[in-house]
Amino acid sequence: xxGVIQSPRHEVTEMGQEVTLRCKPIxxxxxxxxxxxxxxxxxxxxxxxxxxxxxxxxxxPEDRFSAKMPNASFSTLKIQPSEPRDSAVYFCAxxxxxxxxxxxxxxxxxxxxx
Amino acid sequence: xxxxxxxxxxxxxxxxxxxxxxxxxxxxxxNLQWYRQNSGRGLVHLILIRSNEREKHxxxxxxxxxxxxxxxxxxxxxxxxxxxxxxxxATDPGGSEKLVFGKGTKLTVNP
Numbered sequence: 001x002x003g004v005i006q007s008p009r010h011e012v013t014e015m016g017q018e019v020t021l022r023c024k025p026i027x028x029x030x031x032x033x034x035x036x037x038x039x040x041x042x043x044x045x046x047x048x049x050x051x052x053x054x055x056x057x058x059x060x061p062e063d064r065f066s067a068k069m070p071n072a073s074f075s076t077l078k079i080q081p082s083e084p085r086d087s088a089v090y091f092c093a094x095x096x097x098x099x100x101x102x103x104x105x106x107x108x109x110x111x112x113x114x
Numbered sequence: 115x116x117x118x119x120x121x122x123x124x125x126x127x128x129x130x131x132x133x134x135x136x137x138x139x140x141x142x143x144x145n146l147q148w149y150r151q152n153s154g155r156g157l158v159h160l161i162l163i164r165s166n167e168r169e170k171h172x173x174x175x176x177x178x179x180x181x182x183x184x185x186x187x188x189x190x191x192x193x194x195x196x197x198x199x200x201x202x203x204a205t206d207p208g209g210s211e212k213l214v215f216g217k218g219t220k221l222t223v224n225p
Contacts, residue, residue: 004156031211033212033213035215042215042216042217042218043157043202043215043217045212045213045214048211048212050211055211056211056212091156091157093156093157100144100145100162100164100206102147102159102162103147103149103157103159103204103213104159105156105157105158106156107154107155107156108155108156
């Protein structure tokens with residue numbers, strides 16, 4: 001089992017550019033979560049999916065953020081246009097079931113917007 | 115706002131000593147989980163304790179849960195330099211499907 005795979009590991013972009021982060025969850029996991037981690041705010045849940053359907057996107061900070069899960073093995077988080085305050089580490093995590101099941105995290109994408 | 119708040123924010127101990135980290139939360143939960151994060155890596159699940167459990171052990175880890183005080187503690191016994199990491203508690207507020215994390219305790223174990 002390769003675990004949750006995120007790409008790219010690092011992304012440096014200029015303000016105003018579009019950024020796409022990618023995630024491949026563990027096969028068989030029904031839930032997929034996108035988190036953002038910063039020193040100031042800690043780990044924030046942005047959005048989560050159940051069986052490829054977005055369930056709660058209340059953590060998405062603005063309309064500039066969007067996420068999709070076209071199939072059970074792939075999800076994207078897109079920021080358009082990006083801003084310097086979006087700089088953070090973005091994590092994808094997957095799990096078998098709801099809150100009683102451990103989350104398996106990828107190693108994150110470190111995004112720097114200049 | 116964060117559901118879970120860890121205390122202390124940072125802890126530095128010598129190898130062989132025990133490390134205790136605390137977590138407080140605000141609303142009712144079904145489960146509480148503890149995770150470890152090494153620098154530059156994703157979080158790794160350590161242990162889950164259900165709301166009807168008071169204590170749980172896993173190797174050198176001991177977790178307690180006091181639902182009346184809405185608090186939990188993680189004890190790492192006989193710490194090693196490899197235990198150096200940040201530790202987070204996570205809860206499912208109101209039994210929801212999503213996990214909410216605290217800001218973590220940064221543990222440094224000096225050899």
